[in-house]
Amino acid sequence: MAHMGSSKNRGEVRIHESLDELSTDLADYIAELSEASVKERGFFAIALSGGSIISLMRNLCGAPYSKTVDWSKWYIFWADERVVAKNHVDSNYKLAKDHLLSKLPIVPSHVHSINDSLTAEEAANEYEFVIRQLVRTRVVNVSEVSDCPKFDLILLGMGPDGHVASLFPNHSALEEKNEWVTFITTSPKPPPERITFTLPVINSAANVAVVVTGGGKAEASQLAIGDVGPECPVLPARMIEPSVGKLVWFLDNQAASKL
Numbered sequence: 001m002a003h004m005g006s007s008k009n010r011g012e013v014r015i016h017e018s019l020d021e022l023s024t025d026l027a028d029y030i031a032e033l034s035e036a037s038v039k040e041r042g043f044f045a046i047a048l049s050g051g052s053i054i055s056l057m058r059n060l061c062g063a064p065y066s067k068t069v070d071w072s073k074w075y076i077f078w079a080d081e082r083v084v085a086k087n088h089v090d091s092n093y094k095l096a097k098d099h100l101l102s103k104l105p106i107v108p109s110h111v112h113s114i115n116d117s118l119t120a121e122e123a124a125n126e127y128e129f130v131i132r133q134l135v136r137t138r139v140v141n142v143s144e145v146s147d148c149p150k151f152d153l154i155l156l157g158m159g160p161d162g163h164v165a166s167l168f169p170n171h172s173a174l175e176e177k178n179e180w181v182t183f184i185t186t187s188p189k190p191p192p193e194r195i196t197f198t199l200p201v202i203n204s205a206a207n208v209a210v211v212v213t214g215g216g217k218a219e220a221s222q223l224a225i226g227d228v229g230p231e232c233p234v235l236p237a238r239m240i241e242p243s244v245g246k247l248v249w250f251l252d253n254q255a256a257s258k259l
């Protein structure tokens with residue numbers, strides 16, 4: 001049974017006793033948001049991350065979701081991507097394709113990944129252009145309070161250093177206010193070249209979920225969600241503050257052990 005709570009201005013916090021329980025809750029949450037978005041707008045625009053979150057979404061591939069979710073209305077994006085070939089072991093696209101997308105009846109033309117033949121800067125610019133076209137046709141909604149896209153759901157993981165998407169602590173990409181998608185060539189976690197949604201885009205989403213598991217992330221979880229003093233470092237994960245959207249944290253007991 002998950003413990004639910006809220007942390008001052010840090011959204012809803014769901015703490016799970018096991019990874020199985022977390023996966024079940026995460027699949028239910030995503031399916032409910034999909035149903036609500038399709039009913040309201042006719043589309044479900046979801047941005048994925050790489051890393052551990054993909055295997056934690058595994059329950060979506062089975063019953064009842066294979067029958068109850070309207071997969072034809074899903075449009076897939078990435079909150080961040082490593083600038084490597086699509087068949088490279090480091091590719092977030094490959095990870096999602098191998099373990100999730102290939103098992104779901106998603107329309108291939110609804111899957112929007114980066115162009116892997118470009119430089120990081122070109123790939124970021126082109127990806128932003130693609131998103132702009134889809135905002136124009138309202139496949140991706142637009143924010144009422146910024147000129148940013150309003151994704152129905154952005155799913156994020158968090159590294160032990162508190163990074164989310166490819167927004168790393170003390171990196172200048174955190175300051176980007178104008179671009180929707182930016183690029184970095186100096187990621188402290190390999191591979192070095194990446195593209196990433198910027199904070200304004202993440203904070204304009206209708207829903208943001210951050211999924212964090214394992215004791216190695218307990219300290220960062222405390223700094224990202226807990227009551228901390230002004231002397232504590234402000235991690236990128238703490239900068240996730242949707243302006244009108246809803247923020248939900250999915251933690252296991254170990255990641256939540258210092259909250």
Ligand SMILES: O=C1O[C@H](COP(=O)(O)O)[C@@H](O)[C@H](O)[C@H]1O
Pocket residue numbers: 049050051052053080081082092156157158159160163164165166189
């Ligand atoms: O490099 C990345 O790391 C984060 C966190 O990954 P995790 O395996 O620790 O959950 C991930 O969310 C991001 O998409 C990825 O590019």
